[in-house]
Amino acid sequence: AQSVTQPDIHITVSEGASLELRCNYSYGATPYLFWYVQSPGQGLQLLLKYFSGDTLVQGIKGFEAEFKRSQSSFNLRKPSVHWSDAAEYFCAVAARGTYKYIFGTGTRLKVLA
Amino acid sequence: DVKVTQSSRYLVKRTGEKVFLECVQDMDHENMFWYRQDPGLGLRLIYFSYDVKMKEKGDIPEGYSVSREKKERFSLILESASTNQTSMYLCASSSPGRGGDTQYFGPGTRLTVL
Numbered sequence: 001a002q003s004v005t006q007p008d009i010h011i012t013v014s015e016g017a018s019l020e021l022r023c024n025y026s027y028g029a030t031p032y033l034f035w036y037v038q039s040p041g042q043g044l045q046l047l048l049k050y051f052s053g054d055t056l057v058q059g060i061k062g063f064e065a066e067f068k069r070s071q072s073s074f075n076l077r078k079p080s081v082h083w084s085d086a087a088e089y090f091c092a093v094a095a096r097g098t099y100k101y102i103f104g105t106g107t108r109l110k111v112l113a
Numbered sequence: 114d115v116k117v118t119q120s121s122r123y124l125v126k127r128t129g130e131k132v133f134l135e136c137v138q139d140m141d142h143e144n145m146f147w148y149r150q151d152p153g154l155g156l157r158l159i160y161f162s163y164d165v166k167m168k169e170k171g172d173i174p175e176g177y178s179v180s181r182e183k184k185e186r187f188s189l190i191l192e193s194a195s196t197n198q199t200s201m202y203l204c205a206s207s208s209p210g211r212g213g214d215t216q217y218f219g220p221g222t223r224l225t226v227l
Contacts, residue, residue: 036218099207099214100158103156104155
């Protein structure tokens with residue numbers, strides 16, 4: 001069965017530090033991969049997505065993610081975190097040809113001034 | 114910009130009441146979804162609809178029903194609300210396309226059942 005694991009429930013970083021949020025998936029073939037961000041009290045906003053091609057994907061707000069097939073991972077990175085990045089981040093996968101997502105349980109990011 | 118709106122941001126209901134959560138999208142999307150979000154559990158799919166009057170159960174449909182009479186509107190119905198349905202409810206929409214369906218989310222409705 002498909003699954004998505006975000007091993008870090010909480011992460012705290014200082015403003016200006018680099019960030020990496022982990023996402024591992026279990027699926028027989030290469031799925032579609034997504035990262036969403038949810039600010040407090042808000043819905044989910046798409047940060048970036050991977051469908052095919054270049055394995056390094058650029059998104060909004062200075063985020064990027066790298067698809068590594070050999071590791072079944074799609075980790076999210078940002079070189080320098082801003083206080084406004086404090087939010088909850090969700091990784092999601094979808095099988096090709098379907099519209100059903102499977103979400104990870106989320107990683108809550110705290111940013112220290 | 115894709116816009117998905119939900120009728121209420123916050124809702125407080127009593128046990129046994131019938132509850133309607135409304136979702137409207139303005140992008141002519143075929144697919145619409147209802148999720149519930151609970152701490153530590155992520156998002157879980159309740160129901161989805163791939164066309165007007167069409168619906169399919171998601172992972173946790175018990176205690177819920179849905180209605181899609183018009184393409185842009187997808188309603189979630191709690192026939193008899195219970196305290197274990199206190200949660201954040203998120204609506205999303207998407208359109209089939211090459212490279213997969215990106216889901217766009219509404220702001221959510223935080224429902225409290227007393």
